[in-house]
Amino acid sequence: MTWAATTDNLTPTNNYSYACNEPGDGGVGARVCRTDNAQVSYYADSAGDNQLEAGDFDTLVNMMSAEYQPTDLSVSVTFSPSFSGSSETDIIYQEQGVPGSNEGITWCNDAAGTFECDQQYVRIEGAGSYTPGLTCHETGHAVGLLHGQNASPALGNQNSALGCMKKETSYGDRLGANNKENINGAY
């Protein structure tokens, strides 16, 4: 493979080598973790306090097909998630308020190895925050992608090479070549 990435922004890097942690519901203090393998199953809450509206679910599914399926990851939506055992559903998406000024947060609830996680939660606020750009961003964290300041070499957090991993994402931000190269190098 030809390495064409602008920067290494998939944990661990020379500027970010924190072990994966399990911060508990809500994710305050979460560190970025890799997902545990290239088979990425995901589920979106369809009932209860954290359910996604239909349009938000469609945004998520379309983004996964357009941005992550073309990588070396194999992504699949499930409607019967697993929350225990050895093959938990990898990413659980919820719509709920997020502390502080962020509109989204991602955390691990089952660390598996130093840098890897068996199941991660993505929580994004309602009222228009479930955009292609932000769902791409939080999913990026769930597979180990980092902000520019944690990349090696470090980039400004709004550097365009970071695609949807810019810290402040725009509506239509896409995964882009750098993130795709890093994913394909890791999985």
Ligand SMILES: [Zn+2]
């Ligand atoms: Zn982020």
